[in-house]
Amino acid sequence: MENALKYSDPVRGQIAMVLRWDVQSGYVGILVRNNGKGIPAYEMPLVFGRFYRGEEARVVEGGTGLGLSLAQSLMRAQHGTIGMTSADGTTEVTLWFRQLSSPESGRIFLQI
Secondary structure, three states, rough: HHHHHHOOOOOOEEEEEEEEEEEOOEEEEEEEEEEOOOOOOHHHHHHOOOOOOOOHHHHOOOOOOHHHHHHHHHHHHOOOOEEEEEOEEEEEEEEEEEEEOOHHHHOOOOOO
């Protein structure tokens, strides 16, 4: 969410947070979407690397390039995943958490 705020278009920026269920796999996803300049395709394979800061990130003050790497490590430790796409100025980050109960029960528990 911090990155979405930091890199959204300052005038026309929009940030959305969406909760998703994948009943077949037993995972719950949290998607964060923002609009701005986006991430160039050649940088996408590098964004989860330690200390990596893309060209746009180097212009913005603050940050060490560890945030996405740490997020990925934390998700893996919890048997979840994190993924990112970026195209046409829209960037989406999705975190998938293992679900411990079904949405039909009225309660959802995530293993975090």
